[in-house]
Amino acid sequence: MKKLSARRRHPLAAVVVLLFALAVTGGLYAAFAPAESAKADDTAQSLAIEEGKKLYSVGCASCHGTGGQGTSDGPSLVGVGAAAVDFQVATGRMPLQQQGAQAPRKKAIYTQAEIDQLAAYIASLGAGPSVPTKNQYSPDGADIAKGGELFRTNCAQCHNFVGKGGALSNGKYAPSLEGVNPKHIYEAMQTGPQNMPSFPDTTMSEQNKKDIVAYLDTVNSDKTKSPGGLELGGLGPVSEGLFAWVFGLGALIAVAIWVAAHTAKAKKS
Numbered sequence: 001m002k003k004l005s006a007r008r009r010h011p012l013a014a015v016v017v018l019l020f021a022l023a024v025t026g027g028l029y030a031a032f033a034p035a036e037s038a039k040a041d042d043t044a045q046s047l048a049i050e051e052g053k054k055l056y057s058v059g060c061a062s063c064h065g066t067g068g069q070g071t072s073d074g075p076s077l078v079g080v081g082a083a084a085v086d087f088q089v090a091t092g093r094m095p096l097q098q099q100g101a102q103a104p105r106k107k108a109i110y111t112q113a114e115i116d117q118l119a120a121y122i123a124s125l126g127a128g129p130s131v132p133t134k135n136q137y138s139p140d141g142a143d144i145a146k147g148g149e150l151f152r153t154n155c156a157q158c159h160n161f162v163g164k165g166g167a168l169s170n171g172k173y174a175p176s177l178e179g180v181n182p183k184h185i186y187e188a189m190q191t192g193p194q195n196m197p198s199f200p201d202t203t204m205s206e207q208n209k210k211d212i213v214a215y216l217d218t219v220n221s222d223k224t225k226s227p228g229g230l231e232l233g234g235l236g237p238v239s240e241g242l243f244a245w246v247f248g249l250g251a252l253i254a255v256a257i258w259v260a261a262h263t264a265k266a267k268k269s
């Protein structure tokens, strides 16, 4: 008994009690707070869907149908996912202004906040790829050389070796990828806009998509733009081959002429 009361009066007793009380409050908070914030997230989400639905009715429903089921003027958007909406609207392709061979890239007319709402609404109609997180498309932890290899095997046939773009049949074209936001590159691979095939995670892993995004970031940044001086157009084997032929062969011929001239001189003297 004596021992206990002595301990109670120990100078650290107050500190121990305080720490214990803090731990209990912390624990209680931890137990209840997540539920609260999850509820807040839910309401934010349903608000976004509601706002998105309003924007959709005004700007998109005429072509894509009132419930996103599609009309003769636009395909169904059920199941295309938030990533497709973010890509199409943020790159200004949607809303489409006139029917043509291909919806071109334009200045975006919606703010990012509105695009997020539109995307939330379309995502609520059916599951599809969600907008990638920054971590998924940032170059951190990417293998750029691997990205270059993947780009040459999967994308270069349409977009050219360094992503400068190229023509396809019937007035369609694969656009240049220079200056395209990494997020939109990732989304294009997820969703395969128009004539582009899609590269879902099952055929191309998240890491491989990250590698490709990092590769494009590198070829498009100024750091790596032709460190040797004049660039040859980056058009691949044709222009670079021509360069080799004209200047390489030219140099060989010059040497041959020089040698011939000198042997001729040597013979004369």
Ligand code: HEC
Binding pocket: 056, 059, 060, 061, 062, 063, 064, 073, 074, 075, 077, 080, 084, 085, 088, 089, 094, 095, 096, 097, 098, 102, 103, 118, 191, 192, 193, 194
């Ligand atoms: C004038 C008609 C028209 C309007 C308005 C329009 N779209 Fe489209 N949309 C199309 C057509 C046609 C396509 C398919 C062909 C294409 O991409 O060019 C399409 C394609 C899409 C796709 C790609 C679907 C897929 O399978 O990946 C998305 C996403 C989309 N639209 C969203 C929207 C949103 C959001 C709006 C409103 C902000 C909108 N569209 C307004 C006609 C329209």
Ligand code: HEC
Binding pocket: 091, 093, 102, 103, 104, 105, 151, 154, 155, 156, 157, 158, 159, 168, 172, 173, 174, 175, 176, 177, 180, 184, 185, 186, 188, 189, 193, 194, 195, 196, 197, 199, 212
């Ligand atoms: C069969 C040809 C083809 C292949 C293969 C292809 N693309 Fe595309 N790509 C296209 C076409 C066509 C478009 C234009 C679609 C549009 O305007 O909606 C496009 C658009 C894009 C865009 C959007 C550019 C912009 O201006 O907003 C990106 C980014 C892109 N492709 C990246 C890739 C990557 C990365 C790969 C390889 C993993 C790839 N593409 C493979 C044909 C192709």
